[in-house]
Amino acid sequence: MAHASFDAARVREDFPLLARRVRDDKPLVYLDSGATSQSPESVITAEGDFYRTVNAAVHRGAHQLSEEATDAYEGARETIARFIGGRADDIVFTKNATEALNLVAYAFSNAGAPGAMDGVDEAIASKFALGPGDEIVVTAMEHHANLVPWQELARRTGATFRWIEITDDGFVDLDSAREVITERAKVVAFTHVSNVLGTINPVNDLATIAREAGALVVLDACQSVPHMPVDVAQLDVDFLAFSGHKMLGPTGIGVLWGKHELLEAMPPFLTGGSMIEIVKLEGTTFAPPPQRFEAGTPNAAQAVGLGAACDYLEALGMDNVLRHEQDLIQLTLDGLAERPWVSVLGPQDAGARLGAVAFVVDGVHPHDVGQILDDAGVAIRTGHHCAWPLHRRLRAVASSRVSFNVYSTADDVEAFLTALDRVPNIFGLEV
Amino acid sequence: MDLYQELILEHSKRPQHAGLREPFGAESHHVNTSCGDEITLRVDVEGEGDDAVIKDVSYDSIGCSISVASASMLAENLIGLTLREAQEVFGATRTMLTSKGQAAGDEEVIGDAIALAGVSKYPARVKCALLSWSALQDSLGKLGLDLTGGAASTTEETKA
Ligand SMILES: Cc1ncc(COP(=O)(O)O)c(C=O)c1O
Numbered sequence: 175m176a177h178a179s180f181d182a183a184r185v186r187e188d189f190p191l192l193a194r195r196v197r198d199d200k201p202l203v204y205l206d207s208g209a210t211s212q213s214p215e216s217v218i219t220a221e222g223d224f225y226r227t228v229n230a231a232v233h234r235g236a237h238q239l240s241e242e243a244t245d246a247y248e249g250a251r252e253t254i255a256r257f258i259g260g261r262a263d264d265i266v267f268t269k270n271a272t273e274a275l276n277l278v279a280y281a282f283s284n285a286g287a288p289g290a291m292d293g294v295d296e297a298i299a300s301k302f303a304l305g306p307g308d309e310i311v312v313t314a315m316e317h318h319a320n321l322v323p324w325q326e327l328a329r330r331t332g333a334t335f336r337w338i339e340i341t342d343d344g345f346v347d348l349d350s351a352r353e354v355i356t357e358r359a360k361v362v363a364f365t366h367v368s369n370v371l372g373t374i375n376p377v378n379d380l381a382t383i384a385r386e387a388g389a390l391v392v393l394d395a396c397q398s399v400p401h402m403p404v405d406v407a408q409l410d411v412d413f414l415a416f417s418g419h420k421m422l423g424p425t426g427i428g429v430l431w432g433k434h435e436l437l438e439a440m441p442p443f444l445t446g447g448s449m450i451e452i453v454k455l456e457g458t459t460f461a462p463p464p465q466r467f468e469a470g471t472p473n474a475a476q477a478v479g480l481g482a483a484c485d486y487l488e489a490l491g492m493d494n495v496l497r498h499e500q501d502l503i504q505l506t507l508d509g510l511a512e513r514p515w516v517s518v519l520g521p522q523d524a525g526a527r528l529g530a531v532a533f534v535v536d537g538v539h540p541h542d543v544g545q546i547l548d549d550a551g552v553a554i555r556t557g558h559h560c561a562w563p564l565h566r567r568l569r570a571v572a573s574s575r576v577s578f579n580v581y582s583t584a585d586d587v588e589a590f591l592t593a594l595d596r597v598p599n600i601f602g603l604e605v
Numbered sequence: 606m607d608l609y610q611e612l613i614l615e616h617s618k619r620p621q622h623a624g625l626r627e628p629f630g631a632e633s634h635h636v637n638t639s640c641g642d643e644i645t646l647r648v649d650v651e652g653e654g655d656d657a658v659i660k661d662v663s664y665d666s667i668g669c670s671i672s673v674a675s676a677s678m679l680a681e682n683l684i685g686l687t688l689r690e691a692q693e694v695f696g697a698t699r700t701m702l703t704s705k706g707q708a709a710g711d712e713e714v715i716g717d718a719i720a721l722a723g724v725s726k727y728p729a730r731v732k733c734a735l736l737s738w739s740a741l742q743d744s745l746g747k748l749g750l751d752l753t754g755g756a757a758s759t760t761e762e763t764k765a
Contacts, residue, residue, distance in 0.1 A: 539669035541730075545727070571667055572640060572641045602614065
């Protein structure tokens with residue numbers, strides 16, 4: 175089922191780390207890209223070249239290097255904006271998706287401070303006003319990064335934290351969504367693709383329900399932007415967050431995209447240098463977005479690296495990436511279906527999912543499964559994958575997860591399945 | 606692979622002294638946040654100071670084979686010992702587990718736990734093996750007893 179347009183073996187050659195050997199000289203089979211992906215040479219070079227040739231504080235120096243560093247940083251912002259169909263002014267650099275989501279959550283609590291929304295249009299200001307009687311809604315499949323900040327926001331403001339149930343086969347329950355999202359909802363936050371179940375959520379169906387209730391919509395796009403075409407103009411959401419290190423880019427860089435009129439209205443999250451307009455001892459006014467949300471010296475080299483990662487993905491074509499990765503998911507689901515001692519979490523249909531396949535070996539703890547695979551050079555993730563409530567809902571203590579990226583191959587899936595077959599043997603399961 | 610010694614598999618499938626029992630002097634619940642392993646452990650003690658006798662250790666453990674087996678071995682080793690003797694078992698077990706593969710362990714002192722020697726080569730798994738010990742240390746602490754005999758705590762070491 176290889177597609178002519180996509181040669182994963184060729185793609186692999188661009189990723190120096192994948193040549194590594196591990197655990198007594200075994201070839202590395204890296205199936206943990208959902209946690210952190212590897213970087214192609216072009217990304218490593220872009221980051222390195224920044225330090226080798228233009229390194230200086232952006233937006234600050236009165237010298238040529240600072241100008242060039244600023245150009246590189248702002249150029250990356252434009253590249254990333256193009257990659258998701260947005261405008262550069264609506265892209266805020268953060269250190270990761272977690273910070274991006276906290277930035278939005280803190281806009282709500284900071285909006286409640288006296289004077290914070292002075293001069294903001296009343297219709298927009300009221301969207302950020304949160305207090306007792308108001309509700310914050312997430313789904314039961316969220317990563318802790320899109321759950322704990324909202325719980326904490328509820329605690330700080332007195333608003334009520336609610337969640338939408340999921341079905342046993344790992345989909346968001348739209349009936350539950352219609353029940354839970356009422357006119358009391360001020361914000362609805364959910365993931366585009368589940369980092370455990372792999373489920374691709376019906377963003378616009380959920381957004382429509384949220385809109386009818388008048389709530390703002392926050393999308394966690396950590397597991398979608400790396401693996402499929404994402405166009406903010408097509409998605410009916412107000413904010414979208416993702417991390418560079420899951421999409422072939424460096425660590426230390428993440429993105430918040432937001433609707434301009436909302437970013438414009440929002441009070442800052444972190445404050446200090448670079449985000450100000452005028453500072454007096456008596457008080458300070460703030461720069462327009464995105465600068466308002468980028469306090470302090472930013473991770474400029476990492477932003478440039480992320481720009482290079484977008485260029486790399488763009489050249490592969492996100493439609494091709496999506497098809498390639500769904501082929502691998504199909505192969506994995508087929509292979510696991512032949513092993514009745516394995517239960518897969520989430521949708522059984524490869525077309526409904528992306529990124530990851532989590533599973534449980536009946537009677538063996540995921541930590542032990544991971545250890546046996548690691549011994550064969552196969553790197554996977556085990557545990558609750560920062561989605562503890564989801565595991566509780568599925569009555570699983572934890573799970574094992576394989577996850578893919580552009581450089582993953584059918585050989586990787588084969589190597590994984592072969593190594594997995596040692597588990598029943600070592601643990602004396604009847605198969 | 607040599608990590609999964611027969612003794613570990615046996616203890617994890619049939620954990621000794623498992624289940625929560627009365628009477629008990631103190632109880633602790635510990636979680637390994639990196640993977641979600643959990644243990645609730647109770648200890649019953651008679652007497653005072655280093656001569657106190659550990660009458661019972663009972664536990665409810667959800668986790669990987671290493672954490673369950675380690676709890677089972679702990680209970681098997683410690684029930685009936687004085688605190689002073691328990692300190693010696695703990696010291697020897699901990700030294701082996703944190704040796705990064707350098708210490709084989711003394712079977713005379715730690716019994717079946719000798720099978721956990723291979724764990725010390727895998728830093729992420731050392732926490733699993735020490736989970737029951739940190740719960741015990743905590744429980745004893747609530748009774749004013751010090752499992753370390755004055756040395757560093759397991760929780761600090763597992764963070765390293
Ligand atoms: C769905 C999802 N949301 C949020 C995050 C948090 O990303 P980060 O840790 O890079 O902030 C992750 C990854 O860990 C994720 O998979």
